[in-house]
Amino acid sequence: MIKRLSLILLLAGLGSVFLGLMLTYSADESLNQTASYYAEHTAKDLGAANIVTAIIVTYRGLDTLGEVTVLFLTAAIVGLVLAQAKRREPGRALPPAGELLLTGTRLLLPLILLFGAYVFIHGHLTPGGGFQGGAILASAMLLLLLSNPLQRFSHRLITVIESASGALFVFIGVLGIVYAGGFLDNRILPIGTFGELFSAGAIPIIYTLVGLKVGAEFSSMLVSLSETEEL
Amino acid sequence: MLVTIAMGCGFLLILIGLFGALNNRNILRMIVAFAVANTGVNLVLVSVGYMRGRTAPILNDAVPVAEAAARIIDPVPQALVLTAIVIGLGVTALMLAYAYKLYQTKGSLDIAKHSELKW
Amino acid sequence: MTLTLTLVMSILLAVAMLILAVMAVRGKRSLGISILSAGLVSLLASVMFLLLGAPDVAMTEAAIGSGLTTFLFFFVLSRVRRGEHD
Numbered sequence: 001m002i003k004r005l006s007l008i009l010l011l012a013g014l015g016s017v018f019l020g021l022m023l024t025y026s027a028d029e030s031l032n033q034t035a036s037y038y039a040e041h042t043a044k045d046l047g048a049a050n051i052v053t054a055i056i057v058t059y060r061g062l063d064t065l066g067e068v069t070v071l072f073l074t075a076a077i078v079g080l081v082l083a084q085a086k087r088r089e090p091g092r093a094l095p096p097a098g099e100l101l102l103t104g105t106r107l108l109l110p111l112i113l114l115f116g117a118y119v120f121i122h123g124h125l126t127p128g129g130g131f132q133g134g135a136i137l138a139s140a141m142l143l144l145l146l147s148n149p150l151q152r153f154s155h156r157l158i159t160v161i162e163s164a165s166g167a168l169f170v171f172i173g174v175l176g177i178v179y180a181g182g183f184l185d186n187r188i189l190p191i192g193t194f195g196e197l198f199s200a201g202a203i204p205i206i207y208t209l210v211g212l213k214v215g216a217e218f219s220s221m222l223v224s225l226s227e228t229e230e231l
Numbered sequence: 232m233l234v235t236i237a238m239g240c241g242f243l244l245i246l247i248g249l250f251g252a253l254n255n256r257n258i259l260r261m262i263v264a265f266a267v268a269n270t271g272v273n274l275v276l277v278s279v280g281y282m283r284g285r286t287a288p289i290l291n292d293a294v295p296v297a298e299a300a301a302r303i304i305d306p307v308p309q310a311l312v313l314t315a316i317v318i319g320l321g322v323t324a325l326m327l328a329y330a331y332k333l334y335q336t337k338g339s340l341d342i343a344k345h346s347e348l349k350w
Numbered sequence: 351m352t353l354t355l356t357l358v359m360s361i362l363l364a365v366a367m368l369i370l371a372v373m374a375v376r377g378k379r380s381l382g383i384s385i386l387s388a389g390l391v392s393l394l395a396s397v398m399f400l401l402l403g404a405p406d407v408a409m410t411e412a413a414i415g416s417g418l419t420t421f422l423f424f425f426v427l428s429r430v431r432r433g434e435h436d
Contacts, residue, residue: 007253011246018242027234027282031300035307039300043290051288051303052406055310067314074321081328119409127289127405131317135413142421194296214317218418221324225425228331233360237402240364244371244391251375259427263388264375266419270395273411277404287403309404316407320414327426334430 047191048124048200056129057203061173061184068213072166075217079224097147105147112140120211124200130207134214141219145226158220165213172206237278244271258330258340262323269319276312280305360401367394385423392416 031039038051038059048054056064096102120133144151176185186201193199248268252261281304288306290296334340373379374387392415399408 004254007250011250014249015242015246018246022235022238022242025234025238025279028305029282031282031303031305035305036300038306039288039303043296043299049290050406051290051299051306052309052313055306056313060310063314067318070318071321074325078324078328081332127287127409129406131313132406132409132413135410135418139413139417142418195291218320222418222421222425225328225422228429232357233401236357236360236364237398240367240398243368247368247371247375255375255377257377257381259381259423259430260375260377260384263384263423266388266415267371267374267391270392270411270415273407274395274398277399277402277407280404281402285403287405289405304403309407312404312407313410316410316414320419323419324422327422331426331429340430 043194046186046200046203047194048203049195050124050127050129053124053129053203053207054200057206058184058186064210065170065173065184068166068169068210071214071217072162075162075220078221082224082228101147105143109140109143112136112143116140116211116215120207121204122197123207123211124203125195125197130210131214133211134216134218137211137215138218138222141215142222145222149226153223155220155223158216158223162213162216162220165209165216169206169209169213172202172209176202234278234281237281238275241271241274241278244268244274247271256341256343258333258342261342262326262330265326266319266323269323273312273315273319276308276315280308356401360398363394363398363401367391367398370394381427382424385420385427388423389416389420392419 030036038055042048042051042054046054046058116133116136116139118133119128119136120130123129123133172188173184175188177183180187184206186203186206189201189205191199191201197204245268248264248266248271251264251267255261255264285302285304286294288303288309290299294302330340333345337344370387370391374384374391376384392411396408396412396416399405399411
């Protein structure tokens with residue numbers, strides 16, 4: 001009884017703080033200084049059409065490096081916590097999944113992979129980018145896991161993809177320090193014409209590496225969870 | 232007006248998520264409530280950058296390069312929320328892994344049974 | 351206050367999101383329905399992001415929030431089948 005009452009009191013206090021914040025908020029009339037700088041200088045200096053992509057990859061690229069590191073730590077910890085000593089051979093053979101699921105998987109899997117690759121290669125022209133494309137790649141792996149739950153996945157391949165993408169990402173960032181303005185500067189490659197696929201310097205390459213790394217990490221989390229034994 | 236509706240909905244989602252996290256006894260229900268609170272926080276952050284009469288920050292035929300600064304909304308909160316959504320998924324996966332390990336040691340998902348750390 | 355289509359849609363989305371969130375945190379229903387309600391809250395929030403002019407964020411929330419999170423929950427739920435009834 002006391003617990004419920006104190007919970008209601010806490011939520012009421014927090015709610016009044018939120019109400020105060022909401023009543024005194026009024027939207028701006030024009031862009032503030034940071035945003036107007038980004039809006040005016042993206043097309044000239046970087047050549048990217050998607051301003052959010054330009055901010056994530058070049059203007060605030062150090063935050064993206066931190067995020068990639070946190071995701072790597074998460075995938076490693078999940079793999080460590082759920083590690084089993086040795087997987088026994090399952091005594092019973094599962095009946096095969098339904099005809100609809102198997103045929104649908106064979107049809108849809110290449111299409112989903114192609115769509116995911118399209119999303120993170122065109123990240124600088126259309127809405128999209130590395131994180132969305134990586135999540136779509138992990139969904140394709142999930143479809144494989146659903147249609148055949150006992151399939152063995154080689155952890156080695158996923159680990160190789162993830163480590164190689166991460167190392168190349170940092171390497172291109174250091175190349176930016178050596179050849180151009182700063183860390184993860186995309187002017188090491190020519191900027192090209194605005195709106196084409198091979199434009200905006202190194203942004204497509206950087207985002208492709210981020211997409212592959214994120215997809216490999218989510219897949220490794222899903223595979224670790226699915227390999228736990230049923231109690 | 233759209234900003235008020237979105238911000239109010241976001242704040243209410245945070246409150247509902249916190250209530251669920253503190254009131255339930257099943258560990259999985261607590262994690263579901265945390266996921267709802269995460270969605271509320273992201274909704275509040277994105278609604279701060281909206282401005283009336285302007286459109287999304289992508290330069291194409293509809294928003295030519297020359298008048299970009301007068302036609303787009305603030306792009307910085309969107310970049311921050313992208314990072315926040317991805318890391319929210321990572322934290323949820325970690326919580327679920329630890330919940331599974333707790334279930335393996337005691338055989339129950341009730342938080343009142345895991346009382347080794349109580350004084 | 352002019353009733354444009356955007357405004358009506360946002361009000362409907364907000365009401366639906368709040369009803370589904372209350373369904374997700376109540377302790378009376380089964381765990382599967384709670385997880386599905388949380389996934390639906392993420393999906394409706396993704397549509398709301400589109401109304402607020404953020405297509406990148408909408409794509410990310412739809413793929414990650416209502417796709418991968420729901421699957422993660424159901425994986426773990428299938429492993430702890432006995433602890434579900436509290």
